[in-house]
Amino acid sequence: MKGDDILNFLTCFKVPEVAKSMAHLLVTPEERKIIEIIEDDIYSIKDLSTLIEKKFNVNGEELVRKMYKRAVLNKVEVSDGIYYKTSEFYDRIAYFCQYETDIWLSVPRKIRDEIDDWYVTTYAETAEPRVKEVIDGKKDVIENAYFFTLQETLDLIDSLDKQIYSVPCNCNAVSQRCEKDKDVCLLFETGINTQWDRGHGKLLTKDEAKAIVVRADKNGLMHTSETDQAICNCCGCCCYPIRASKVIGTTGIWPKRRYDIIWEESKCVNCGRCVKICNFGAFVKEDKKIRYVEEKCLGCTICSSQCHVKAIKIKKI
Ligand code: SF4
Ligand code: SF4
Ligand code: SF4
Incomplete structure (x- = not known):
């Protein structure tokens, strides 16, 4: 996809500036043309399949289902049933990375x-x-x-x-x-x-x-x-x-913290497991001794379930 050819697609699919250089990987040339035809409209599966079959020599319904599976199309519910509309980059990128991981990993880091x-x-x-x-x-x-x-x-x-x-x-x-x-x-x-x-x-x-x-x-x-x-x-x-x-700026509110950690130093055997487990560096090992850094703790509680000597207890807030 080059020059003006891709411009319309980038707009229709709401591709952000940072992703423009890899946007061609997200859709096939056929899918891109379908997105450009649909623009902001919604289509029943029958109408969209007919349109696709007239334009391309493929099974329309099969392609619509495939595009929906790839999150290139989304469904929308209106009073008389389910219709299809163009998805957008924001929705498609997660599916692309989840299910076409090798292609995603071919994009420069x-x-x-x-x-x-x-x-x-x-x-x-x-x-x-x-x-x-x-x-x-x-x-x-x-x-x-x-x-x-x-x-x-x-x-x-x-x-x-x-x-x-x-x-x-x-x-x-x-x-x-x-x-x-x-x-x-x-x-x-x-x-x-x-x-x-x-x-x-x-x-x-x-x-x-x-x-x-x-x-x-x-x-x-x-x-x-x-x-x-x-x-x-x-x-x-x-x-x-x-x-x-x-x-x-809502750390601790979302996801909501519901427990405080009570670390019983006297029970701790300095195994270092909590240091490995904690995602936020709230347990550190210095000079072979463990230290709990309370202000870094988000209260997720996994250190407690993984401390085998029960030196970490949880207290409901
Ligand atoms: S919210 Fe958690 S489990 Fe869910 S997709 Fe994100 S990191 Fe993965
Ligand atoms: S997991 Fe428990 S015993 Fe091991 S270092 Fe942490 S608090 Fe101490
Ligand atoms: S509760 Fe979670 S965030 Fe807090 S110290 Fe334990 S593992 Fe780290």
């Missing part, structure tokens, strides 16, 4: 980092008014609302009456800042524009879901949830909610 920074900033801008509504008591929760303890997360899974499926962590897929477990995003939602509706996700039994959470805890991933949409198992370096919250 500098450009990937710029896109990652843009994503955090953009996410923070969209989240800020919602976080504010929660603070003002006008809204109950938003995504990743609370830090959950290991036990609370396992209990939540037991209490769920929805199907649970796992998808690759999209924050980690875009950021690629660490090598921690990747298939740790546990989702329950199945409506339009969800991963499930697009054809992604691995269905889990409750025991399988709990095993993922236990392993995540052991590997230093923190559990966050708003109870009815997802259970996330997040690291501190990639996680968009945690990074966006820092940008907004």
